[in-house]
Amino acid sequence: MQLRCDDRHVISDIVFASYGTTLGSCQHFSTGQCHADSSLSVVSNACLGRNNCSIEVSNAAFGSDPCQYTIKTLAVEASCKLSSNTGKSQL
Known part of the structure; x- marks a missing residue:
């Protein structure tokens, strides 16, 4: 999965993350019966x-298989904000 903010913005918050059988849709996500506890930290x-950023969507990336024999997806809701480095040169 790839996440991207507009130019001069950075990802400031991960509002929701679940690798498993997520329920709902953007701004209304909830974890399903299958959920990797490491989702938010990964x-x-x-x-x-x-x-x-790019996140590998696999059992290995999230530490283990949270529910065998089940198709899993990664759902993420993130926030972006203007970078504090805007206008500053970077080395």
Whole structure:
């Protein structure tokens, strides 16, 4: 999965993340019966403070298979904000 903010913005918050059988849709997600407990930390570690990020959607990326023999997806809701580095040169 790839997340990306507009130019000069960074991912400031992971509002929701679930690898498993997520219910609902954007702004109304909830975890289903199958959910990897590591979902929020995996996505946060990969994405917070970055303009864009890529997360591997697999059992290995989330530490284990939260429910065998079940098709799983990754659902993420993230917020972006204007980067505090805007206008500053970067080395």
